[in-house]
Amino acid sequence: MPPFDMVRSMTGVGVDVHPCGTCPVRPLTVCAVLDDEEISRLADIVQTVRVDAQHTIFSEGDPATNVFNVTSGTAKLYKLLPDGRRQITGFLFGGDFMGLSVNERYAYTAETVSATTICRFARRKLDTLMDEFPKLQRRLFSLASTELAAAQDQMLLLGRKTAREKIASFLIMLSDRAARRGQRDNPVALPMGRADIADYLGLTTETVSRTFTQLKSSGVISLLENNRVDLIDRTAIHEIAEGV
Amino acid sequence: MPPFDMVRSMTGVGVDVHPCGTCPVRPLTVCAVLDDEEISRLADIVQTVRVDAQHTIFSEGDPATNVFNVTSGTAKLYKLLPDGRRQITGFLFGGDFMGLSVNERYAYTAETVSATTICRFARRKLDTLMDEFPKLQRRLFSLASTELAAAQDQMLLLGRKTAREKIASFLIMLSDRAARRGQRDNPVALPMGRADIADYLGLTTETVSRTFTQLKSSGVISLLENNRVDLIDRTAIHEIAEGV
DNA sequence: CGGCTGCGTTGATGTACATCAAGCTGGCGC
DNA sequence: GCGCCAGCTTGATGTACATCAACGCAGCCG
The missing domain is CATH 1.10.10.10 (Winged helix-like DNA-binding domain superfamily/Winged helix DNA-binding domain)
Structure with a gap:
């Protein structure tokens, strides 16, 4: 399976479906806290891609070079045991965020369930943008906290x-x-x-x-x-x- | 069970055991990223308390007015079902952080396992300090991400x-x-x-x-x-x- | 149209773990 | 020292869910 960065050469994938300005789930996402000016800065580092059902977005252990936001469709995150037992740790729908990682590697595999559109951010660029816009950092922190609470419920x-x-x-x-x-x-x-x-x-x-x-x-x-x-x-x- | 803010009146609890300067787990905690100058600002808003074994620190549903850092001993976090079934979502040891919350309420109960010393921060004050020191914010984000990865393993x-x-x-x-x-x-x-x-x-x-x-x-x-x-x-x- | 294939449902049986029930042990107070 | 109690272990039995197996059904493609 090729890394998602080679997405242009993957099957079932299209690029730049819609710009941030018309994003249907903007109020739900990380982008909710940014004004139009700031969004345009974010738009510079984002790529919107469309992925067919049952495609891998990234795999556990891959270098975590990107973070993602689902704008429509459904995705799933899962971890595997060596013998194939699988635990899905979450389903993602429009507005949900994924790809946060601790040690520069993804901790789980992400796969589409249905046809899905996704915003992709280069992690490095997002980091610099976080320095520039503290409220972006704050927003990500808040999203991570929410996810943590959901994880505890699970x-x-x-x-x-x-x-x-x-x-x-x-x-x-x-x-x-x-x-x-x-x-x-x-x-x-x-x-x-x-x-x-x-x-x-x-x-x-x-x-x-x-x-x-x-x-x-x-x-x-x-x-x-x-x-x-x-x-x-x-x-x-x-x-x-x-x-x- | 009284709120932990009334800690002075609780049994098995002592206050101000040691200052931040001599904190034994500082490199592990949220404090690791702050220099001495900044630590002293943090020290202004922190209270170090000692709690005996088997005491409740805060309960699920309580207003989340404080966040905590365990400096020594062991604590546990858990959630309950109405009929008493219990899921412990984590054990905390020296250096571990707890009390992050989404909606102003704690999502779980925290209880000591053994005699434990804890740093207590007023959430509001910590928030303002996070504005002042972005790297503090960054650090908390990183800790939350680590916890999230652990939650997925669990x-x-x-x-x-x-x-x-x-x-x-x-x-x-x-x-x-x-x-x-x-x-x-x-x-x-x-x-x-x-x-x-x-x-x-x-x-x-x-x-x-x-x-x-x-x-x-x-x-x-x-x-x-x-x-x-x-x-x-x-x-x-x-x-x-x-x-x- | 007919066979193939993947997915969901249903049934028969098996089993890992829960439940129920004693004992065992060590700490603690008297 | 002695008895008590809480926590741990061990045994006998029960059960919720897994496993194994068959079948129905829709979509698909030749």
């Missing part, structure tokens, strides 16, 4: 919740995040397959499938076509998610 | 590793962190009880206990007095941890 889920509670939590999370992007929070779309859901929740595809049908049977959700889920009784789902 | 552990692999990973983690603090990395001390280990790894105390004896039987560790563990075959433990 630890609680993985370590202590049942399959039923995990699926319910997952649905609530997707619904909430859709709302934050200004989309309807019900029914909720599942752009990822059962295997991805399983690897995100620490389950198998079979258990994910069974649990969906079980929730359907108990009447709190309904499975619609196009992998969408109708949250019939949102309060009940919320209670299940919290283990009440 | 997700992999909780979601995909077996009990045996979890315990092995835990021992390696403790050993590595002891080394980073300049302590010997073997044998490794376990200041926390089996219940805490279980709630950190998503297991029960019984399984933790059985797994320790199983690792002992297979000859890769030895259980010493004072809750210390001798890592007899470190490479083997490392391989178990990575699921090889």
